[in-house]
Amino acid sequence: MDANLIPNVSVDCVVFGFDLNTLNVLLVERQMEFEGKAYHDLKLPGDLVRWDEDIDHAASRILYDLSGLKNIYLKQYHSFGAVNRLRGEVRDLVWLRSIDHPEERVITVAYFSLLNLTDNTSNQYILQANARWIPVSSLPRLAFDHSDIVMKALENLRDDIKQKPLAFELLPSKFTLSQLQKLYEVVIGTSYDKRNFRKKINQVNYVVPINEKQTNVPHKPARLFMFSRDIYEKTRKDSFDFSV
């Protein structure tokens, strides 16, 4: 090992998308020839950081190239820097060589991003042809250490959604309380009593009922709500919750 070698730096993005029912993650199909046969599996969207770009900019660039979207929620949450993180499987090395990527050491800075998959406005993205939405609950084994990177993103999302208004990045701008409850249940991986959940939400002044109901639903249409960031910013407190 040459002491003067410098680890490469990359950025990987875990894009979560919610469709009112399932939490999904956006993955990219990796195709190669392996052991004489066509082989494909899934990896996170990512790229090396360019010499002249900030790491936050690299993350925005990767998301834009993948989806055509700008200005979506994006949070850096962890960097992964184990020495052998790219060298878990022979197929990982084969693939790195096929795309002329440094196969030795790469430290990656990971970001997660939140997208609602129902709102008309944000529905108008165009995915790269090799991109796939895969439910978090049925993820296959991913390339490299990318399964670990997704799991850590999910942990961070779970922590954050308990104390920050992230839910509203994953919901359409107008939503029902059942949809809000479903989102919390899917992200946190639990279920809540409907009455208790509503009692809790009723005490939250930044989730505001509006004078509209659902349309085109087979059941009795439910009242719609909106999130008020103004009210949230003005009323947040430095409270803390020992019970978590």
Add this chain to the structure above:
Amino acid sequence: MDANLIPNVSVDCVVFGFDLNTLNVLLVERQMEFEGKAYHDLKLPGDLVRWDEDIDHAASRILYDLSGLKNIYLKQYHSFGAVNRLRGEVRDLVWLRSIDHPEERVITVAYFSLLNLTDNTSNQYILQANARWIPVSSLPRLAFDHSDIVMKALENLRDDIKQKPLAFELLPSKFTLSQLQKLYEVVIGTSYDKRNFRKKINQVNYVVPINEKQTNVPHKPARLFMFSRDIYEKTRKDSFDFSV
């Protein structure tokens, strides 16, 4: 700019220490000649990541070299990768050249660490001669972007201490409720009503009163408490707190 240049990677550590009164951060004095005169200011402890070490290991190594301590609380919380982050001031460049450090681009992975400065056991560290404990409330401007790195660590500590049992890393193993309250007030930067604070703590089953009182205090000795990690692990819930 050469497209093949690779950013260096470093690790910086923000070590917080609490002495039952003040929250402090551990900084290293940087000495150099600048504009013909001796000049000194403060920076975070940090170092380049070695080719053959994991980034978590680099953080442990830096802390051990600084203090002789192992196995203290250490959390990676953010990476800083703006292109010009080392080039804010002329004196920063002068110093980098004096220690033969790459002066161009370095992406740094930041960790924060928690230390109680009162317990007999953890008091037995030996600091490097150029290390200083400085109160967070009176930090001078630090080298490079290190002021930003400390502020972001403080934000992370504030978020985390509201929902994880981090307070007990900063307190001696036996503590009074006044000491616990003081810690929350100092970290979060607010003050709590004593009665309400105690009411809240009384509902927390992992903060356990023990059959001991303070000794050698000028006032009426207060009851001591301990943190039970066992009880915490067994009773934590997936609750969430909309009110934060």
